[in-house]
Amino acid sequence: MKAAILRDFGSPLVIEDIADPKLGTGEVIVDVVAAPVLSYANEVFSGARQYLLPTPVVPGCGAIGRVREVGPDATRLKIGDWVFCDPTVRSRDNALMPDITLQGWSARGDGGKKLQQYFRDGPFAERFRVPTENAIPIGNLEPTNAGHWCAINTLLIAYGGLLAMDFKAGETLLVSGATGNFGSATILTALAMGARAVIAPGRNTHILSDLTRRFGERVIPVHLTGDPVADGSALMQASPAPIDAVLDFLPPSVPASVARTAIMAVRPYGRAVLMGGVGMLGGEDLALPYPWIMRNNISILGQWMYRPEAVTGMVGLIRSGLLDLSHYALTEFPLEKANEAVIHAAANPGPFKLTTVRPTP
Incomplete structure (x- = not known):
């Protein structure tokens, strides 16, 4: 599959073929349709923000896509379901104080870095692997609308x-x-x-x-x-x-x-x-x-980030018509132009502006 790879901080993203992610128990493989490019991505990739992000890595933070494979413990998700891939990955062995990593983006503390070693690569790729609970159904979409749904990354x-x-x-x-x-x-x-x-x-x-x-x-x-x-x-x-x-x-x-x-x-x-x-x-x-x-x-x-159930509530606000995603002015780039997308996002910050890459048409 094709992916945009950050080999070293300060270097441009490299678009090349890499091995497909392999599915494990408690995981889902998602075909990425659209992934947001945050306005400060250039500062992350340059190293200016000094984020805890080991290289080389497929970066990105959150995505809209369709389920490609599900693990044996998934009881509701089906192949083809449209999902929001929540970047906020939480450890499963401490419900009271879970460690957190933002998949493909950053980590918090030693526990977050340990979690990041496994859930490392993000969505600037045709496919990526996420924890089952992080592939959250959002209902049917027209593929052309997937980019606007990336706004929930910020709204959440x-x-x-x-x-x-x-x-x-x-x-x-x-x-x-x-x-x-x-x-x-x-x-x-x-x-x-x-x-x-x-x-x-x-x-x-x-x-x-x-x-x-x-x-x-x-x-x-x-x-x-x-x-x-x-x-x-x-x-x-x-x-x-x-x-x-x-x-x-x-x-x-x-x-x-x-x-x-x-x-x-x-x-x-x-x-x-x-x-x-x-x-x-x-x-x-x-x-x-x-x-x-x-x-x-x-x-x-x-408060850092959001509770897991927030995604379902946000989807409800959008589906009910109470929250209109069309406020966001969207500019989309194919995966092959990921570096141009990063430049565009940096040059167009501010309210209600949204830049995405689309690995899958």
Whole structure:
């Protein structure tokens, strides 16, 4: 089969024939129809992000495809089923604290690296092997629609944060980092889940205007000035109701004070979920006031990725028509042009832009 191989960090992907993956118990072989190319893939492949990803490797992070082979323990999956290949592979020998690797992309800790030794190659190939539980049925598709379904790779992370905070229909959400990929995906998902309103702070007026154009008056933009006192007041004044929850997706380049201002706009008994990168490049600590957290009964939770059942819920939102994947502008490349796809994804970041490779027509 053909695959795009990262031989060494800093080298372009090489397209060549490699052996087909071999099926084992607890595994599924999937024919990859479309795989997303993340906007920062060039930073991963160059080594700039220093991800735990041994080379040579077939990279990629998540895919849409069709089941080719199933193991003897699969009771529901059938050959030909359309599936989302969840890149979040969890160890099976510790249900309380599973180790995690992102197949074809990265790993977390020593346990994740050990898991990665087996579930290593990703979906930039005609076929790849995934754990049975990671091949999740999504219903019948027209092959031409497979690329748009790759958007759930991003949407699931946003949905994971909303599930973690137990977000409910009718609530008001503040998305810290609303103008980024994950922040905009959170807005789309929260509205599909029945949010009363979504507060969208940011400095990029063009993106803020686009969000209100797309979603109407339920999205309330707030232009940030950098003054914590003024911005905190503006966030609360803009909201039509007390802010029930905050989901933070701010990148590492943003100072902790911006995240702190957004979190402290939440109402008493409110919740905040942290999923961004604040502090990963150094700088000040988040430093939330202990008395404010305690006396106002504030719940603060960290969340990485999403619970396994999130995929089924996301598929339900899409199939019901509540969440429209057509918001994403799609650009597709054949596998042979994987390097061009990486360049295109880097040059076209931002909300509702999607680049994919299509190993199988």
